[in-house]
């Protein structure tokens with residue numbers, strides 16, 4: 001008879017994880033958060049919000065915290081290769097969930113801007129973080145609060161414009177199953193301006209569960225770009241929650257670019273608290289034949305005269321599966337709202353699946369709203385046209401997919417990053433097969 | 435011999451559309467193919483280019499000594515076959531210039547030539563653009579997207595000029611062109627004509643053949659070439675209409 005390994009209980013595992021935040025200030029709230037997680041566990045598919053995304057695979061691994069993972073020379077060069085030019089970017093690097101001072105290079109920043117690791121902020125200025133270790137809205141968020149050991153802390157004072165973008169790279173290298181809990185806090189003061197590139201990446205062999213939370217607030221008339229890339233190994237799990245609050249007249253633009261991973265779930269929740277806000281949500285998911293990507297977005301028009309615009313596109317290979325759920329809420333007082341949403345998908349085979357669902361809840365009457373979703377295959381006529389001009393089948397396919405995806409990449413407002421992503425897209429397309 | 439079609443039979447969804455086509459095209463020749471709507475002209479062109487919706491149920495096609503029907507569409511193009519589509523598709527997001535550069539370099543590679551870099555390609559393209567008097571703006575736009583009917587047709591001939599095929603098949607390239615554009619396009623084809631290449635020009639109108647003078651004219655009817663002749667055949671057809679030929683077919687033998 002074959003030995004059957006007892007399932008490592010996920011609650012037990014995380015209950016006995018070490019507290020690696022170098023501060024006593026958050027013990028209480030972290031304990032509470034852990035209890036919340038222990039009572040609820042991971043979300044299950046009977047929960048409507050998780051209907052198509054089954055997290056049970058996450059519970060089948062035994063995790064380490066990543067602290068002890070050794071960094072080989074190869075890992076180091078892989079990470080270095082992912083870093084942007086330090087002349088052009090401030091860089092924060094986290095390896096297996098922990099801040100690496102050695103690989104980071106936040107250069108001198110203008111008046112009063114703080115770019116740091118939350119672990120060191122927790123140690124030296126715990127008061128700055130108090131507001132962000134709050135009682136959690138759900139169990140994954142609670143798990144993040146309970147176990148985070150690092151993440152980006154960025155604070156931009158009123159009126160300050162940060163000229164260089166900030167690259168926050170979370171790179172997982174550990175060959176053992178690792179669970180990491182990045183907590184990012186981004187505070188943009190009134191009339192401030194900042195551009196951020198947030199990246200989750202791993203080595204090809206890495207096995208990890210990343211459960212991230214990013215709290216974002218934009219003050220009055222603040223302007224922010226928040227671009228996220230998720231390029232994880234075929235065995236990786238990522239659950240990410242980004243919570244954004246916008247004050248009067250602020251402008252926020254986001255991008256979520258997912259390529260690969262075993263299971264990726266992105267929650268993006270934006271509350272337009274002040275009037276005359278603008279928000280743009282862009283997404284591109286490239287799902288390989290073995291992968292699953294789920295984007296849940298929610299924009300809450302809580303004030304009048306705001307504008308939201310959403311475009312998510314996906315390419316699904318083989319037996320890959322994708323979910324898009326876009327909720328738009330327009331509250332009673334949010335007159336003169338305009339909200340647009342579009343989700344477009346290409347399935348490369350008959351075996352892939354997309355579940356696309358717009359959810360519009362409109363309680364105001366003076367509103368311009370539209371939404372649309374498409375799920376289709378590559379156009380055979382277009383493919384034939386290209387081939388009839390001498391372009392091989394694979395190249396023709398990639399050319400059309402590239403054209404499809406480019407409209408998302410083209411929204412990127414940082415030129416060097418746009419070019420970089422265009423290149424990544426090009427490189428990744430051959431991995432998407434029938 | 436550039437092209438030799440022997441007794442080609444083609445069906446789609448079980449319906450026979452080409453019922454035994456025979457056609458031989460030699461280097462230096464221009465053949466016109468005429469025939470009423472639905473007679474199978476575009477089907478023939480599509481089968482030559484390699485469209486997969488059709489089933490070849492009989493016959494053979496040799497192109498420059500190779501079994502054409504055994505090759506995928508891209509190989510046919512690289513070997514030197516070019517189809518100017520009756521209805522060119524719009525391909526949003528693919529830039530015309532980038533598409534053309536990729537296509538040209540694939541074909542050059544196949545011919546054992548070095549790929550052109552961006553600069554060389556640009557000047558080569560400029561030169562070919564003059565041939566059909568096409569606006570530079572068009573090449574900066576996504577392929578055929580929002581092009582007018584005439585612009586699409588011009589773009590087909592422009593592509594043909596760029597890719598320098600051994601056999602150009604023009605499927606109603608004259609339809610939708612204004613009279614000046616027709617002259618320019620026909621002039622372009624005449625300039626591309628050499629003793630080493632050949633053209634098959636599908637058209638409904640004698641008018642085009644005033645500019646591109648054919649060596650042979652074939653009349654297609656119900657999946658067959660029912661009459662071939664020289665350029666006078668087109669003139670006669672213009673005067674007398676198809677009934678003149680088809681009435682013989684209808685009287686039982």
Ligand SMILES: Nc1ncnc2c1ncn2[C@@H]1O[C@H](COP(=O)(O)OP(=O)(O)OP(=O)(O)O)[C@@H](O)[C@H]1O
Nearest residue numbers: 446447451469470471472473474475476477478487
């Ligand atoms: N996909 C298809 N399914 C069914 N019938 C088809 C299909 N494609 C072509 N046909 C039929 O084959 C016949 C020949 O069509 P084809 O397009 O080759 O004609 P054509 O000679 O080019 O006509 P036109 O002068 O109008 O362009 C027509 O009767 C057409 O309806």
Ligand SMILES: [Mg+2]
Nearest residue numbers: 475476477520
């Ligand atoms: Mg036709």
